[in-house]
Amino acid sequence: MGRDQNPPGRRPTEQPEPPEQPKGRDGREGPERAGGPQPGEAAPGERRPATDGPGGGPPRRTALRWAAAGAVLATAAGGGELLRRTLADGSPHGARAAGPAPSAHPGPHPARPGASAVPPPPPADARGGRPWSDPAGWGGRVPGPRDTVRVRDHVVLDTDAAVAGLVVEPGGALVARPDRSVTLTAAGSVVVHGTLALAPADAAAVHTLRFTGIDEGRLRGGGMGVVEGDTGLWVTGEGYLRLDGAVRTAWVRAASDLRPGDRTVVLTAPPEGWRPGDELAVTPTAPPTGDGFSTAYDLCTVRSVSGRTVTLAAPLRHAHPRVAPGGGAPLGAEVLNLTRNVRVEGTPDGRAHVHLTSSRRQDVRHAALRWLGPRRATGETWESPQGTAPVTEPVLGRYALHFHLLGDTSRGTTVEGVVVRDAGNHAFVPHGSHGITFRSCVSHDTQEDAYWWDGAPDTRTPQGPSDDILYQSCVASRTRREPGFRAYRLTGFSLGAGHGSRALDCVAVGVQGAEGASGYEWPEGGEGVWTFERCLAHNNLEDGVFVWLNTSRRHVVSDFVAYHNGGWGIEHGAYLNDFTYRTCVLHGNAAGGIAVHSLGRGRGTLFEGILVDAAGMSDFAVATAKHQLAGGPVTLGRCRFTGYRRAGVGLRATRDGAPDNVEVLDCSFGGNELWLDPEAPAPRSVVFRPVGGGAVTVLDRGAAGTAVPAWNAATRPAAVSAPARPPVTPAVRLAGAAARTARLGA
Numbered sequence: 212m213g214r215d216q217n218p219p220g221r222r223p224t225e226q227p228e229p230p231e232q233p234k235g236r237d238g239r240e241g242p243e244r245a246g247g248p249q250p251g252e253a254a255p256g257e258r259r260p261a262t263d264g265p266g267g268g269p270p271r272r273t274a275l276r277w278a279a280a281g282a283v284l285a286t287a288a289g290g291g292e293l294l295r296r297t298l299a300d301g302s303p304h305g306a307r308a309a310g311p312a313p314s315a316h317p318g319p320h321p322a323r324p325g326a327s328a329v330p331p332p333p334p335a336d337a338r339g340g341r342p343w344s345d346p347a348g349w350g351g352r353v354p355g356p357r358d359t360v361r362v363r364d365h366v367v368l369d370t371d372a373a374v375a376g377l378v379v380e381p382g383g384a385l386v387a388r389p390d391r392s393v394t395l396t397a398a399g400s401v402v403v404h405g406t407l408a409l410a411p412a413d414a415a416a417v418h419t420l421r422f423t424g425i426d427e428g429r430l431r432g433g434g435m436g437v438v439e440g441d442t443g444l445w446v447t448g449e450g451y452l453r454l455d456g457a458v459r460t461a462w463v464r465a466a467s468d469l470r471p472g473d474r475t476v477v478l479t480a481p482p483e484g485w486r487p488g489d490e491l492a493v494t495p496t497a498p499p500t501g502d503g504f505s506t507a508y509d510l511c512t513v514r515s516v517s518g519r520t521v522t523l524a525a526p527l528r529h530a531h532p533r534v535a536p537g538g539g540a541p542l543g544a545e546v547l548n549l550t551r552n553v554r555v556e557g558t559p560d561g562r563a564h565v566h567l568t569s570s571r572r573q574d575v576r577h578a579a580l581r582w583l584g585p586r587r588a589t590g591e592t593w594e595s596p597q598g599t600a601p602v603t604e605p606v607l608g609r610y611a612l613h614f615h616l617l618g619d620t621s622r623g624t625t626v627e628g629v630v631v632r633d634a635g636n637h638a639f640v641p642h643g644s645h646g647i648t649f650r651s652c653v654s655h656d657t658q659e660d661a662y663w664w665d666g667a668p669d670t671r672t673p674q675g676p677s678d679d680i681l682y683q684s685c686v687a688s689r690t691r692r693e694p695g696f697r698a699y700r701l702t703g704f705s706l707g708a709g710h711g712s713r714a715l716d717c718v719a720v721g722v723q724g725a726e727g728a729s730g731y732e733w734p735e736g737g738e739g740v741w742t743f744e745r746c747l748a749h750n751n752l753e754d755g756v757f758v759w760l761n762t763s764r765r766h767v768v769s770d771f772v773a774y775h776n777g778g779w780g781i782e783h784g785a786y787l788n789d790f791t792y793r794t795c796v797l798h799g800n801a802a803g804g805i806a807v808h809s810l811g812r813g814r815g816t817l818f819e820g821i822l823v824d825a826a827g828m829s830d831f832a833v834a835t836a837k838h839q840l841a842g843g844p845v846t847l848g849r850c851r852f853t854g855y856r857r858a859g860v861g862l863r864a865t866r867d868g869a870p871d872n873v874e875v876l877d878c879s880f881g882g883n884e885l886w887l888d889p890e891a892p893a894p895r896s897v898v899f900r901p902v903g904g905g906a907v908t909v910l911d912r913g914a915a916g917t918a919v920p921a922w923n924a925a926t927r928p929a930a931v932s933a934p935a936r937p938p939v940t941p942a943v944r945l946a947g948a949a950a951r952t953a954r955l956g957a
Contacts, residue, residue, distance in 0.1 A: 332451035332571060333365070333384040335408040340367035340386055356398065362405070368393050379405040381448060387411070387418040394419040400442050403450035403569075409553045409578075410955070414457035414486060419554040420444065425561030427585040427635075432607035435616070436568070441609060443564035443583075444555060450569040453955065454629075456553035456577035459484035461628055461651040461949035462686055462718075465543030466519065469493065469509075469531035476546060478519045479947035485521065489513040489550040492655055494688060494720045495750040496531050496544045499777045499801040499828070505721050505752040507531075508689065521546070534749070536774045536798030537822045537941060542747070545718055547653050547688060549630050551579035558582055562635050564609040570620045574955050575612065577628040583611040584636025586658065593694040602694065605636040605659055613637075614644035622646030622679070628952040632656055637663045639685075645678040645709075651949040652685045654703075660732075661687040663705040667736025674736040676709035684716045684950035687730065691723040698724035700757065702732035703748075706741050713742040716946050722751040727782070729757035730773070735785060738762055745770045747945055753778035755800065759785045763812050766790045770943045774798040780823070783816070784808030787842040791817045794941040799826035803855070805833040810872050811843030818847045820939030825854040831861035831886070838869040841895065846874040849939045853881030858922075862897060862909070863888040870895040876931065877902055879938045885909060887924040898929050902938060906931040 334340065341348045343366055354360045356373040362383040369388040376399030379385050383405035387393050389412035401407070401420065409418035422442050430441045437445045446452045460482040467477055476493070495507040507529040515522045531544035555578060557563035562585040567573060584605065591602035611631040614621055621644040630653045631638035638654035641647045642664040654661035662682060667674040687703025701724030704714060719730025730748030733741075737760065748755030748771075755773030758781075760766075768790065773780035780797030783790065783805065789812050797804035804823030809816070823832035832852035835845075852859035859880040864871045870892040875885070879902055887894070887909065897909035907926035910916050916925035 332449075333382055333406040335384065335386060335406050335410070335451065335453045337367045337386050337388055340365040340384070342367050342369045343372055344370045356396075359399070368395055372396070373398075375399050377401045379403045379407055379450070381405055384408070390416060392417040394421060396421045396423055397442075398422075398424050400437065401444050402437055403444070403446045403452060404448040406451045406453070407444075407446070408453040408455070410453055410455035411457065411552050414484060414552055417552045417554065418456075419556070421554075422557045422563035423561065425557055425563060425585070427562055427606065428587045430585050430587065430606045430609060432609055434608065441564070441606075443566060443609065446565075446567045446569045446573065448569060449571055451571045452567065452569075452573045452575065454553045454555070454575045454578040455955045456551045456628075457484055458577055458952055458954060459489070459548050459551065459628065461630075461653050461684070461952070462545045462547045463948040464545055465493070465531065465533070467543065468533050469527055469544060471528055471530055472526045474523050474526050476521045476523065478521065478546060479543065481519050482516065482521070482548065482948075483951075485513060485516045485548055486550075487513055487515055489548055491521075491523075492547040492549055492688065493527065493529075493531055494545045494547070495529065496534055496542075496775065497529075497750070498775050498799055498826070499750070504775065505723065505750050505777060506689070508721065534774050534798070536772055537796040537824055537943075539796065539943065542749075542772075542774075542945065545686065545688075545720065547655060547686060549579065549632055549653070549655060551577050551628070551630055553578040554581065555579075556581040556583070559633070562586070564613065564636070565611060566609070566613045566615060568615050568617065570617075572621065572623040574624075575626045575629055576955060577952065579630045579632065580611050580634075581632050582634075583631070584634040584638070584658070585609050586635040595693065600693070602697075603635075610637040610640045611657070613640045613642065614647060615642055617644035619645050624648070625650070626652060628652070630655065631661075634658065637661065640664055641677045641680050643675050643677060645680075648681045648683070649685055650681070650683045651952050653688065654686065654690065655688040657687075657690050658692050659690075660702050660705045661690045662703065664707055666705070666707070666734055670735060672736065673738055674708040674734070676739065677707065678709040678711055680709065680712040682714045682717050684946065686718045686720070686949075687722065688718075689721040689723070690719075695723050696725050698728060700724070700727035700729070700732065700734075700759075702729045702757065703751075704731045705737075706731060706733050706739060706743070707737040708739040710739070712739055713744075714746055715742070715744050716950065717746045719746075719748045719755075720750050722753070724753060726753070727757050727759070728753040729755065729778075729782070730776070731756045733758045733760045733766070735759050735761060738764065740764050740766055743768045743771070745943065745945055747771075748773045748780075749775050751776045751778075754782045755779070755797070756781045756783075758783045758788070758790065760788050761786050761809075761812075762788050764789070765814065767793065768795065769793045770941070771795040772798075772943055772945060773800055776800045778802045779806045780804045782806045782808070786840045787812035789814050789816060791819065792821060794820045794939065794943060795822070796941050796943050797821065797823045799824065799828055801828050803829035803831050803834055804852070807833070807835045807845050807873075808837065810838050810841065810845060810869065813843060815843040816845045818845070819849055820941055821847070821850040822941050823850070823852050823854075825856070827854055827856065829855060830857035831855055832859045834861040835864050835871050835873060837865045837867070838871070841869040842872065844872045844874050844896065846876065847878055848874070848876045849936055850878040851938050851940060852878060855882065858883045858886035860885050861888065862886065862891055862894060864891050866890065866892050872896050874898045874931075876900045876906075876933065877936055877938060883921050885922045885924065887912065887922055889923060898931060899926075900931055900935065903935070
């Protein structure tokens with residue numbers, strides 16, 4: 212209604228492409244090293260005959276024989292080719308006929324018939340594995356940075372290592388030594404058909420997988436399988452990824468006002484696992500009356516922790532006042548812990564990605580994913596605060612953590628206590644993948660929608676569903692896109708299509724963007740019905756909630772709190788739908804509490820027991836806007852409106868649309884109740900029943916009836932069948948800290 216339903220710059224849906232397979236990022240194809248002798252290579256202490264035969268032969272003759280069959284042998288001079296073949300078909304030797312690579316993952320997996328359908332994963336711990344550092348296990352030489360490595364057996368990463376690329380074969384396992392800090396650096400992709408496990412024994416050890424030397428402008432994106440040159444972590448086939456770091460409480464609220472110069476922060480609860488050196492982000496909370504209200508973060512380092520008190524290495528630069536929306540319990544700033552001791556990362560100038568198409572359930576816990584989600588230049592420029600900068604776009608399908616078209620095989624997967632930060636593309640993406648739990652996860656400083664999966668390709672095609680997704684106690688913090696004026700409808704949480712999904716106790720803060728940007732969005736084409744409870748949106752540049760959905764299904768939003776957003780607490784559209792908003796608190800949002808663009812579809816849209824305190828920032832607590840289609844009523848029932856400048860409800864539908872169809876029943880007001888915009892058409896049906904009084908129909912001021920100058924309207928008595936009930940004062944209780952998490956098996 213009044214907005215383009217298919218705006219320019221819509222994010223496209225991924226389209227399958229025939230995949231190609233990666234080699235070393237710089238094209239060097241160093242010697243492959245695997246868990247035993249290579250083709251044409253003698254094992255330690257073994258002498259091979261110099262003739263071809265069943266046991267192999269000299270590399271040159273073997274290569275000629277394989278080439279005649281339409282393939283090339285990966286010898287010490289060509290390990291990357293073997294890597295490419297291995298990724299193409301998952302075979303242990305990689306030989307296959309020449310020609311276009313088939314899709315390694317043609318579409319969603321069917322429902323898993325039972326646990327027995329997928330064999331147990333290879334070992335995910337260090338017991339019984341051979342050391343990476345032992346030359347004997349590699350045929351006499353430990354792999355180096357020019358080598359493309361293939362792991363067939365059980366290998367323990369017991370030392371820092373650098374490779375050109377790596378494949379963990381089916382049945383193979385690469386496990387970082389749990390009692391030691393180790394880093395694996397890769398200049399090309401790491402592909403897991405077997406097991407990759409980074410699971411330190413305690414918080415003292417740090418396990419890191421780092422991708423280096425990436426040229427983001429050369430990434431292709433798209434495809435249904437591993438794509439050559441798109442450097443990242445690929446978990447495919449029956450691969451199993453175990454990222455299992457030490458527990459750290461993801462976020463805790465401050466228990467008091469925080470002032471510039473403070474060096475200590477008292478929290479509402481003792482944070483589990485926080486340590487000296489941890490990096491923290493303190494979220495903005497100030498009113499939207501000054502510059503920087505949505506960007507005034509403090510990034511700081513922990514010096515010490517004692518109970519609920521955290522001492523910082525440097526003083527805070529910004530004020531972070533507690534806010535008491537609706538006179539309830541004050542809410543302090545969220546203090547986010549961005550540090551984990553399991554790390555998968557690119558570099559600041561070369562972002563990698565994590566792509567999962569495995570048929571196994573995955574375990575991703577207490578890991579920090581940084582500098583992922585590549586972007587590339589479009590050829591345009593814009594004037595940023597730092598000067599002329601390139602306009603970039605995300606690389607399709609290359610996200611920080613991407614579950615890609617897994618269907619039911621992803622059920623039971625847990626992503627818990629994970630931080631995605633400094634990402635150039637979406638953070639958490641359960642695309643076409645069902646039954647995934649995201650608990651106490653944090654996205655901080657992410658470009659593009661943080662929690663998201665592919666949207667509808669156009670306004671006539673429904674969005675593909677992801678069922679039974681749980682976002683519990685998750686945070687979308689400083690979600691952005693540059694240039695910001697093109698970030699139309701950017702959001703922290705895109706609540707898309709599917710059945711049985713839930714968003715509980717989540718926080719959206721510091722979302723940037725342009726018109727329609729929000730903490731939470733129900734997008735058009737997304738026919739999902741979410742359980743949405745006890746979520747918070749604050750200090751977002753635009754809205755707290757943005758709905759642009761046309762559906763006959765009933766959606767319920769309950770116990771939602773929005774404060775200090777630069778737009779509306781709730782902006783509700785698009786044409787016709789049926790929503791219920793219940794016991795929500797909307798405080799100090801710059802544009803007002805609620806904007807209504809759409810009318811009811813069947814049973815109507817209901818706002819019941821809503822408290823709007825405009826805190827002197829807006830003319831109206833609630834305002835109607837352009838209604839594109841005539842529809843059922845929008846009911847404001849048992850609400851409390853206060854703190855506005857002009858009227859509690861502004862009736863402002865425009866003359867080129869459908870007139871208002873609104874019921875305002877049993878609400879209390881802190882001033883003038885209604886105001887009928889002189890530019891609006893005569894209402895179709897506006898009924899007002901004050902607390903303890905009789906109902907009236909609101910008419911154009913020139914109509915016959917009783918004139919009410921303060922409303923710019925006239926009235927006449929009306930009959931309302933619903934019984935009168937007293938207004939509700941919402942008592943929303945939000946959690947003071949992230950939901951508790953645990954290590955695998957704890």
